[in-house]
Amino acid sequence: MISHPVTADLFNGLAELEDTGRGWLPHRLPRAARARCDDPQLLSAQAQPSGVRLAVRSAATVIELDLLRTRVVLTGVPPRADGVVDLLIDGRRVGHAAVYGGDLVRIDPRTGASETEFGDVATLRFDGLPPQDKTLELWLPHYERTELVGVRTDAPIVPVPTGRPTWVHHGSSISQGSNADSPSTTWPALVAAARNLDLVNLGFSGSAMLDPFVARVIRDRPADLISVKIGINLVNADLMRRRAFGPAVHGFLDTIRDGHPTTPLIVIGPLHCPIHEFTPGPGSFDVEALAAGAVRFVALGDPDDAVGPNVGLRRLTLRGIREQLAEIVHERQVDDPDLSYVDGLGLYGPGDEAAHPLPDNLHPDATTHRLIAERFGAVLGALSRRR
Structure with missing residues (x-):
């Protein structure tokens, strides 16, 4: 398997990547905008990568992502389902995988008090992919903060600018x-x-x-x-x-x-x-x-x-x-x-x-x-x- 550097040009739909020391965090608002607001709700939402996807061209038959999610649970409120990564090949959704592990933040909505439990990185593997050259898009979870720790494939990859409006x-x-x-x-x-x-x-x-x-x-x-x-x-x-x-x-x-x-x-x-x-x-x-x-x-x-x-x-x-x-x-x-x-x-x-x-x-x-x-x-x- 080939391990690839995590760089902004691998992604569509984001503003910038931040090196958190644990992984690479996609932001949907750039740093200058985030500096204009200290609202935790907004800062949390913009770091949940809705619409952000890793997009590459490759003949790979296997692709693996190492992800570190942050899951927020409100005390007394039933939790959401686990976040999902969608795999699209040449624009067609062909698979998905639920994210697991990661950090858990518990918040008491009555007092605002919170506590964090730190967890492990999840590895999601998509295999059995067609061996011909193709566009792979991996859509990151739309409501969980997600840091990308690693990307591996069994063939070289190149970034794919969309070329679309x-x-x-x-x-x-x-x-x-x-x-x-x-x-x-x-x-x-x-x-x-x-x-x-x-x-x-x-x-x-x-x-x-x-x-x-x-x-x-x-x-x-x-x-x-x-x-x-x-x-x-x-x-x-x-x-x-x-x-x-x-x-x-x-x-x-x-x-x-x-x-x-x-x-x-x-x-x-x-x-x-x-x-x-x-x-x-x-x-x-x-x-x-x-x-x-x-x-x-x-x-x-x-x-x-x-x-x-x-x-x-x-x-x-x-x-x-x-x-x-x-x-x-x-x-x-x-x-x-x-x-x-x-x-x-x-x-x-x-x-x-x-x-x-x-x-x-x-x-x-x-x-x-x-x-x-x-x-x-x-x-x-x-x-x-x-x-």
Whole structure:
């Protein structure tokens, strides 16, 4: 077996690699952006390599990855399934393997106290691969921090630049892939495969907050298509009021346009989420559900606070955000014909709830990821025909 140096050119979909002393950690935000925020939620999410994949050309029949994951478990909350690595050969998913071992971080959500148990490196082996020259893509787990410790094959490898149009997408945990089956079957990954796009996934669980440094990252990345999904995290974090929201959206889009003045830019409104349609945040775990061993979320805000007489001080709901986003995009389209708005209810709406309920009241399941992907892919097809 040939052992290969772990270098950034082996990867697609990342910003940079960090040598942690134990392995190589892919970051989806560059160091300059990470320095602008000390929020543990964001820093954790961006180090979970959703959309990051090792991509090489090789005649290898065996490939091995040594991985060191960091698994976070909340006290009293049922843990997620183990993270998975997907293997694609020439764009077709042919295998997957669950990650094991690694470090375990236990957090008490009531107090914030945490403790860490350090674990061992996992070795994932994919063998019996066809011996001809081919493109191998190994998609890293989309919701576990994953350090790559080693890469081995039984034949030489060369990095593979995608050569495809680059799609930069920013959003929340749904965009990162929460509840998807695997990293190559999140809804953005499915759309990218169907539309032959090179995905850069900037979906950050709990952290799509219109942060200026994220807008600058998008501004500075090469992109042939950009989309930003705005709304749910601002509501369930109860982060801002109506007065702050509109200017924040404008500022976010202005910054992106500084680097991409004519790149197709799609603003996506929130998907249907019953708990937050008319009820502001904050959102929280449903304590009764946790006691029964299930994970569900509830909205703790007062619906009256979203319709008060002082319009600027109204708290945000998903319905209110959709109305403002539609107005903002309509106003900007006068000077920006390459800007589009997609109502999230067209991707997952009230009519889908019976057949595709949100298992935890907040995130779609794996089947619904596919539904969203199919519908957004159709949107991209319609937009491309209009250009």
